Amino acid sequence: MKRTSVAHLNCSVAQTLEVVGEWWTLLVVRNLMFGQRRFEAIQGDLGIARNILSDRLGTLVAHGIVDRVKYQDHPERYEYRLTEKGRDLFGVIAALMAWGDRWAAPEGPPIHIVHRCGEVATATVVCDHCKEPLVLDEVRVTAGPAWRRTTA
């Protein structure tokens, strides 16, 4: 089943989910980030149906998030590598992980992210200006340059 598109919604959250919001897609990205580059490895780790993984990788390639790269000639073998656009999704993955560690990990975090500073990092989403955490009660939204009403 193809899910309904949300491309008509004039919102960068919707546009991001249009690209990576399908079920499994962000988990495939996670596996690529954590070093799995080959179809069989990702398929085995996620326990995902081959046709679905193939579909999701195709979507990621089509959107420039992943490159399909030949690493062997005889027989031809390919692996998948995140592009700059794909690597830039790490913040999203880290934010999802931090929320899950707080609210959906009763036995504690399954994995830790160790930052180059040497510490186990909890991803924190901050304002790029004042570096303070972005908290819902402390923000408001205004129209950006591409604002328009999109209600059907």
Added chain:
Amino acid sequence: MKRTSVAHLNCSVAQTLEVVGEWWTLLVVRNLMFGQRRFEAIQGDLGIARNILSDRLGTLVAHGIVDRVKYQDHPERYEYRLTEKGRDLFGVIAALMAWGDRWAAPEGPPIHIVHRCGEVATATVVCDHCKEPLVLDEVRVTAGPAWRRTTA
């Protein structure tokens, strides 16, 4: 169609997506964050089928992300309010929005987040220790307290 569960994957990204990863769910959360609390308003704004919105709100209530609160007695009327657990998803929403603004908004950001510091904020995901951005090349993962292999 119910998507395959990923609850068996021992990963906080997977556990988060198990709760909020279904198509439409994060957009419903976004609408609640931006002040829409009533079924009709969310339904109209997203252009989502009523039965799907009803299902997604039910999932959010079941997971303690949203409270269903009566605001009128005759006739009975309910609205939906984010709980603390739900409000804590703002970092995820802001990270998704920042990525979309960078990579999927050719005409510029549709909306701006204005932080209490007075500036238009671009959500940045940082290490809680050194406050530097979390970049994929500068992290490694290690086993956390609840680590176990989950490969099927």
